[in-house]
Amino acid sequence: MKNAEIAKIFYEIADLLEMQAVQFKPQAYRKAARTLEGMSEDIEKVSGEGRLTELAGVGEALAGKIQEYLKTGKVKHLDELKKKIPGNLDELLKVQGLGPKRALVLYDKIKIESIDDLEKAARQGRIRRIEGFGEKTEQDILKGIEMYRLGTKRMLLGVALPLAREIVEKLKSLKEVKRAEIGGSIRRRAETIGDIDILVTTSNPSKISKFFVSMPEVERVFAEGDTKSSILLRNGKQVDLRVLKEDEFGSALQYFTGNKDHNIKLRNIAIKKGLKLSEYGLFRKAGSKRIAGRSEEEVYKKLGLQYIEPELREDQGEIDLALKNKIPKIIGYGDIKGDLQMHTKNSDGVNTVKEMAVAAKSMGYEYISMTDHSQSEKIANGMEPERLLKYIQGIRKAEKEVKGIRIFASAEVDIKSDGSLDYSDDILKKLDIVTVSIHSGFKMEKEKMTQRICSGLQNKHVDIFNHPTGRYINRREPYEMDFEKVVQTAVKNKVHLEINSSPERLDLKDSLIRKAKELGADFTISTDAHSVDGLKAMEYGIAMARRGWLTKKDVINTRSLKELPKYFKNLK
DNA sequence: GCCGTTTTCGGCCCGACTGTTTTCAGTCG
Ligand SMILES: Nc1nc2c(ncn2[C@H]2C[C@H](O)[C@@H](COP(=O)(O)OP(=O)(O)OP(=O)(O)O)O2)c(=O)[nH]1
Ligand SMILES: [Mg+2]
Ligand SMILES: [Mg+2]
Ligand SMILES: [Zn+2]
Numbered sequence: 001m002k003n004a005e006i007a008k009i010f011y012e013i014a015d016l017l018e019m020q021a022v023q024f025k026p027q028a029y030r031k032a033a034r035t036l037e038g039m040s041e042d043i044e045k046v047s048g049e050g051r052l053t054e055l056a057g058v059g060e061a062l063a064g065k066i067q068e069y070l071k072t073g074k075v076k077h078l079d080e081l082k083k084k085i086p087g088n089l090d091e092l093l094k095v096q097g098l099g100p101k102r103a104l105v106l107y108d109k110i111k112i113e114s115i116d117d118l119e120k121a122a123r124q125g126r127i128r129r130i131e132g133f134g135e136k137t138e139q140d141i142l143k144g145i146e147m148y149r150l151g152t153k154r155m156l157l158g159v160a161l162p163l164a165r166e167i168v169e170k171l172k173s174l175k176e177v178k179r180a181e182i183g184g185s186i187r188r189r190a191e192t193i194g195d196i197d198i199l200v201t202t203s204n205p206s207k208i209s210k211f212f213v214s215m216p217e218v219e220r221v222f223a224e225g226d227t228k229s230s231i232l233l234r235n236g237k238q239v240d241l242r243v244l245k246e247d248e249f250g251s252a253l254q255y256f257t258g259n260k261d262h263n264i265k266l267r268n269i270a271i272k273k274g275l276k277l278s279e280y281g282l283f284r285k286a287g288s289k290r291i292a293g294r295s296e297e298e299v300y301k302k303l304g305l306q307y308i309e310p311e312l313r314e315d316q317g318e319i320d321l322a323l324k325n326k327i328p329k330i331i332g333y334g335d336i337k338g339d340l341q342m343h344t345k346n347s348d349g350v351n352t353v354k355e356m357a358v359a360a361k362s363m364g365y366e367y368i369s370m371t372d373h374s375q376s377e378k379i380a381n382g383m384e385p386e387r388l389l390k391y392i393q394g395i396r397k398a399e400k401e402v403k404g405i406r407i408f409a410s411a412e413v414d415i416k417s418d419g420s421l422d423y424s425d426d427i428l429k430k431l432d433i434v435t436v437s438i439h440s441g442f443k444m445e446k447e448k449m450t451q452r453i454c455s456g457l458q459n460k461h462v463d464i465f466n467h468p469t470g471r472y473i474n475r476r477e478p479y480e481m482d483f484e485k486v487v488q489t490a491v492k493n494k495v496h497l498e499i500n501s502s503p504e505r506l507d508l509k510d511s512l513i514r515k516a517k518e519l520g521a522d523f524t525i526s527t528d529a530h531s532v533d534g535l536k537a538m539e540y541g542i543a544m545a546r547r548g549w550l551t552k553k554d555v556i557n558t559r560s561l562k563e564l565p566k567y568f569k570n571l572k
Numbered sequence: 573g574c575c576g577t578t579t580t581c582g583g584c585c586c587g588a589c590t591g592t593t594t595t596c597a598g599t600c601g
Contacts, residue, residue, distance in 0.1 A: 023584090024573070024574085024583090024584060025573055025574095026573095027573085027574095027584070028573040028574055028584090029573075031573090031574080032573085032574090056574095057573085057574065057575095058573095058574085059573060059574050059575080060573090060574095061573060061574085062573070062574085096599090096600090097590090097598090097599065097600085098599085099598060099599050099600085100598095100599095101597080101598060101599085102598070102599090131592095132591090132592070132593085132597085132598095133591090133592085134591060134592060136590085136591060136592085137590095137591065137592085140590095140591095184601090195601095197601085222589095222600095223588080223589050223590070223600090224589085225588060225589050225590090226588090226589095227587095227588070227589095228587090228588050228589070228601080229589095230589090230600090230601085240601070242588095242601085255586090255587095255601090256601085258601090260585095260601085263585070263586090264584095264585050264586090265585095266585090267585040267586070268584085268585070270585090271584095271585080272577095272578085276585090276586080277585080277586085278585080278586050278587065279586085279587075280586095280587090
């Protein structure tokens, strides 16, 4: 997919235009770049179908540049701009605090073209002598270079959310703090997180800010003000704090939750109504009287919109639907009745069936499903048919012992390279639920992989397709396949798609969930726990389902035990 | 460069913090 490459080009054009003080075009290029980054569909496909100008922020001119890049691998406009300002601009701008305007000055005055140039100049004290720069700026640039060189990646949601909750608890322990809430991409439950955003309401802002910037784990303070502070923790994570008054809580949380494009759209709606929206509230332009701000619900309502759940605030059509009151009620965090994928000591898990069942029961589940690995998974201690039969007996026994929770005997069965399954039908029919996965041969070409998966899904016992794309966030790309065809095959054969809640997988991801739903799919959400502790990951999977616009009805394991059998072939 | 239940021209989100400035531009959220 060339989406990201083209986004990068648009960002670079935007920066070069901004250097020349061109008005508005930089925002236009950046808006289009964000659209490209946020979409899951291949831009080449969109272009092929003549739908480029349907993309938000893409008009005739940018559609032309996208086509140009797809055809020639170049965008002339960028090459032209680069003639005026050569050098490694996109690298330079990754230094925090250095934007297009000052980068241009550095190039004009002392020919800075790269990070290495920049570092040398700063160390030699040549930057402080430039008009508009100074000693502090020079130091900040060096620190910025150091940070850039650390090359910090975006955090997994599974890392960021617990960390954010800890900080929130800490802030809540102060008696001056009325409310402390997580904002930003964590509140929207994005799969990866750039920084930790926290909102506090209080009547004593300076006290809170002082406390925040002097916490023991603070490495650096980027900024400290009355309503906004920003720090770097020793663990390398950035935390932004906004401090506002209690009666501004709603508008402040709305602002700080974002995303950026969602905010801009809301603010434009306000403008059209003769209003103004900011973190301080919704105001009448004339007279500046405040008409909302205490709660988010109030802000959306006064703008003429249905309330929008944070997970949907991605500028992916939610605002248009909210204007028409047409956003569906998405699945809730309490709607799950059981967990349908987990591993035990029988393969590569660390707990016994009984231990998993006791833990699940205490979480209020009505049922769980054991899905230990099939025989080809030698490194994961996959089970030979004989051992599988004993495993099933063990599950029946554990179920009698634990009582009060149904334990399904299932397995995570490999779809082998030729598309056959890792157990014969004679074995598969002994399981309550059959789930299948791709665990090897990831490098297969698209056609073959699609064929392989589809033949696996057509087996008459198969119920669930696990972690359907096989990706590991930041570590392994999804395997190549024709997603539409796979989903269509799943739908036709009544195979449910798993939303794997494991934070490094989150597979299916949000945009593909939404797409699969449009294609008629239904889903299970499961943790793939390899220990009792792993069962807690369910909230991440539910978050993805919400971001994929799923309702309770779309997810099979929201059903009670009684309703469940009709969704699984061997249980019918 | 994009876009449209007040517009196909004339708007384009709004505000905080910092350093180097005598009043604000640049950068970031
Ligand atoms: N109105 C407005 N709000 C913004 C803008 N930039 C950021 N925000 C708001 C919405 C964001 O969700 C929130 C936090 O900003 P961040 O830069 O931390 O972005 P976010 O948390 O969404 O993503 P991240 O994972 O941190 O990259 O602040 C902006 O340019 N305008
Ligand atoms: Mg953030
Ligand atoms: Mg932030
Ligand atoms: Zn697996």
